[in-house]
Amino acid sequence: xxxxxxxxxxxxxxxxxxxxxxxxxxxxxxxxxxxxxxxxxxxxxxxxxxxxxxxxxxxxxxxxxxxxxxxxxxxxxxxxxxxxxxxxxxxxxxxxxxxxxxxxxxxxxxxxxxxxxxxxxxxxxxxxxxxxxxxxxxxxxxxxxxxxxxxxxxxxxxxxxxxxxxxxxxxxxxxxxxxxxxxxxxxxxxxxxxxxxxxxxxxxxxxxxxxxxxxxxxxxxxxxxxxxxxxxxxxxxxxxxxxxxxxxxxxxxxxxxxxxxxxxxxxxxxxxxxxxxxxxxxxxxxxxxxxxxxxxxxxxxxxxxxxxxxxxxxxxxxxxxxxxxxxxxxxxxxxxxxxxxxxxxxxxxxxxxxxxxxxxxxxxxxx
Ligand code: NAD
Ligand code: GLY
Numbered sequence: 001x002x003x004x005x006x007x008x009x010x011x012x013x014x015x016x017x018x019x020x021x022x023x024x025x026x027x028x029x030x031x032x033x034x035x036x037x038x039x040x041x042x043x044x045x046x047x048x049x050x051x052x053x054x055x056x057x058x059x060x061x062x063x064x065x066x067x068x069x070x071x072x073x074x075x076x077x078x079x080x081x082x083x084x085x086x087x088x089x090x091x092x093x094x095x096x097x098x099x100x101x102x103x104x105x106x107x108x109x110x111x112x113x114x115x116x117x118x119x120x121x122x123x124x125x126x127x128x129x130x131x132x133x134x135x136x137x138x139x140x141x142x143x144x145x146x147x148x149x150x151x152x153x154x155x156x157x158x159x160x161x162x163x164x165x166x167x168x169x170x171x172x173x174x175x176x177x178x179x180x181x182x183x184x185x186x187x188x189x190x191x192x193x194x195x196x197x198x199x200x201x202x203x204x205x206x207x208x209x210x211x212x213x214x215x216x217x218x219x220x221x222x223x224x225x226x227x228x229x230x231x232x233x234x235x236x237x238x239x240x241x242x243x244x245x246x247x248x249x250x251x252x253x254x255x256x257x258x259x260x261x262x263x264x265x266x267x268x269x270x271x272x273x274x275x276x277x278x279x280x281x282x283x284x285x286x287x288x289x290x291x292x293x294x295x296x297x298x299x300x301x302x303x304x305x306x307x308x309x310x311x312x313x314x315x316x317x318x319x320x321x322x323x324x325x326x327x328x329x330x331x332x333x334x335x336x337x338x339x340x341x342x343x344x345x346x347x348x349x350x351x352x353x354x355x356x357x358x359x360x361x362x363x364x365x366x367x
Contacts, residue, residue, distance in 0.1 A: 006220075008227050010143060010163070011235040017166050019143060019227050021220065025170035026056045026131070029064030032104070035165040037127055041068045041102040042095075044088060044115040046075040049107045049133055052176055057106060057131065068104070069095060073111070077264040080110045080150050082158070088118040102127040102165070108134035108181075109141035109268065113156070116147030120162035130164040133173040135185025135219070136269050139192075139226035140247075142167045144234040150263055154324035155255040161239055169227075171220055179212070179305075184269025186211055186304040187250075189222050191276060192229040194297065195246045198342035200225050205296070208303050245327060246344040249336040250276030253310060256321035260313045273306035278363040283337045285354045293341055312366055315359035319352075 005022025020031055033039070041061065045054055050072050061068050071091045073084050092101075103126055105115035112130050119128035132142035148159025174182070186208065193201025203225075204211075210218035230247065237244040254275030257266055266274075280297045283289045298308045310318075319333075327334040332348040339345060358364075 006224055008224070008231055010231045012163060012238060015163050017164060019167040019169065019231065021138070021169045021171065021223050021227065023170065023172045023216070025168050026053060026173065027060045028168070029057075029060035029062070029066060031168060032061065032129055032166065033064035033066050035127075035129070036066060036102045037100040038098070038102075039066045040098075041066055041104050041129070042071050042092060042097055043068050043104045043106050044071045044073065044111060044118070045106040046073050046111055048075045049111070053106060053133060053173060057104075073114070075110075077110055077150070077258070077268065078262070080114050080148075080263070082149060085114055085118060085149055088115065089122065092118070092122055097122070097126070099123040099126060102129055104129040104131060105142075106131045106133065107137070108132065109137045112137050112141050113146070113148050113159070116145070116162055116164070117149055117159050120147055120160040125162070128162065128164045130167045132167065132169050134177055135174055135182055135223070136188055137185075138169040138171070138174075138223050139185060140188040140230060142169065143227055143230045144244075144247075145238070150259075153259070154321075155258050155263070156326070157324065169223060171216060171223065174219060175214065180267065181269075182212065182214070183305045184267040184273075186222075187269035187273040187276070187301070187306050189226050190297075190300055190304065191247070191249050191272065192226050194276065194280075194338060194341065195249045195336070195344035196233075196342050197225070197229055200229070201296075201300075201341060205300055208300060212304065245334070245346050246336055248327065249338075249344055250274075250279050252322055252325050252327065252333065252335055253278045253318070255325065256318050257310055257313070259324075260317055260321050261311060266307075266311075270307055273301050273304075274308065274310040277301060277308040278310055278358055279335065279337055281358050281363050282335065282350060282354055283339070285357060286337070286350065288337060288339045293338070296341075309365040310359070310363055312364045313359075315356045318359045319355065
């Protein structure tokens, strides 16, 4: 068992919690047990991740004195819906989960988001633990307490802010992650550099191939630096009244891509990558950033094997889908744009002409 791990803290007063990052952490039932109000938990997972990691986690919990029961869901973004949510409630109620019985999410962002929403709502709030097993979930979705399911009309439209008791990111789990999923996670890593951490962006320019190759030191550094950025933003603005919206850079366009193509056709990280590529082009058309930053962004995304063009849905369809974005205020879609590397801001003042030029032209795949 490795003891070499780093611990960061999300500072939220009496709801503050640790993020443990490192190898071998799935075996550290003790790190989980100390946070649970009763020695019982339900582990929510899917049929891809459960055969890989469920038993290791259950054994570790038994060693720490915690009894657990598995809840296995179908895999996929297209199952992040109310039907699958109801499967969790059915399992909890039929197997007599109590209000103080913890729900542990073991999996990627889909499992984390749906389990978190189940925890937020089961008996008005059950204890919740995040054990992310994808890069995307380790750098982003497991931290910060956004929980949700999708609606056919929009991504993550039904949900709640509900913080976990802890996040346990075992970097060894990334060894079984398919290459395409690793790239999808790198999209959210690149996002932190673009919106607020220029030195980290530069580090990524030097190290992205190490991440793709699964280099443990590089991945651990990228996860720690991403979580540091995210924890700082969440502590400053838990409920997205201001700066937290910057974490949605690329997501307004990305969510439109996901909903427009059908959930699961493009991976979330792929849609975010294309969304960020669209957002930097919009920023350039508005005279906010120069060609050099656009070229650097597109080059880094491409090196991470991510798309730099959105699908040609048509500008009208993009605008219609973005009308459901959670940042819409008084009927106006608000966009996260850049005014430089590491300098994100939010504005509704983007002309229809600019959006049409990018979404019908340079920002999308015409073929
Ligand atoms: P995912 O949960 O669908 O996982 C990707 C795939 O990898 C799945 O097939 C999964 O079964 C598999 N998998 C997971 N861990 C594995 C492992 N260790 N080895 C092998 N296979 C493994 O996708 P994701 O990219 O992790 O998460 C995307 C979701 O996260 C989206 O629904 C998105 O909306 C959400 N999200 C939420 C937040 C938030 O703040 N709550 C932030 C970003 C994204
Ligand atoms: N992933 C966006 C957020 O957590 O706010």
